[in-house]
Amino acid sequence: MSSAASTPSSHQALEQLAHELPDACERLAYVKEMTAQAANKVLGLVDEGMDKAEQVRRQGKDLSESLARLATSPDLSVERARAMMRLCAAYAASAAAFAEREKSLHGEIMMAQDFQDLSGQVINKVIRMLEHAEEPLNALVGEIAAPAAAADQLQGVQTPDKALKQDDVDDLLASLGF
Numbered sequence: 001m002s003s004a005a006s007t008p009s010s011h012q013a014l015e016q017l018a019h020e021l022p023d024a025c026e027r028l029a030y031v032k033e034m035t036a037q038a039a040n041k042v043l044g045l046v047d048e049g050m051d052k053a054e055q056v057r058r059q060g061k062d063l064s065e066s067l068a069r070l071a072t073s074p075d076l077s078v079e080r081a082r083a084m085m086r087l088c089a090a091y092a093a094s095a096a097a098f099a100e101r102e103k104s105l106h107g108e109i110m111m112a113q114d115f116q117d118l119s120g121q122v123i124n125k126v127i128r129m130l131e132h133a134e135e136p137l138n139a140l141v142g143e144i145a146a147p148a149a150a151a152d153q154l155q156g157v158q159t160p161d162k163a164l165k166q167d168d169v170d171d172l173l174a175s176l177g178f
Helices: 002-071 079-112 114-153 166-175
Strands: none
Touching: 002 079, 002 114
16 A cells, blocks of 8 residues: 555656756756856966966066166165165065966966866766656656556556566666666
């Protein structure tokens, strides 16, 4: 009696699953596309940032070297100008070091974005699995629905060996990865 009570619930769940599979595939495809777009945008921004950081690093290094040379030049007679030049050289060296650190950080961010590619691969795998599961589940729902409809028309006793068992449904779902 308990298996007869669970059959309509299992049947309804399978019908709902078969009905929702196409929507699930569409949603996963949408997530995959949005993830790919976001990853491409982030990677593009990081690449651009790395180029700018390299420019700042080069300019800062060049400026630092020029200012250091000017600060020690015998033609420059005002001590205050020399002190200012030393400060500017130190600032330029600091800016170049900062840019170098930022460039390294951008490289790390880019490497961290590799998960986007992996998540896209996983989503593709799930989509393929769901697409493969859709047809067998629809067939199973049809097989379950047909005996139920025929049972209403039968005038005699149905033999238990002909009815679908919960174990059969569980085995099919397990073989599909559910």
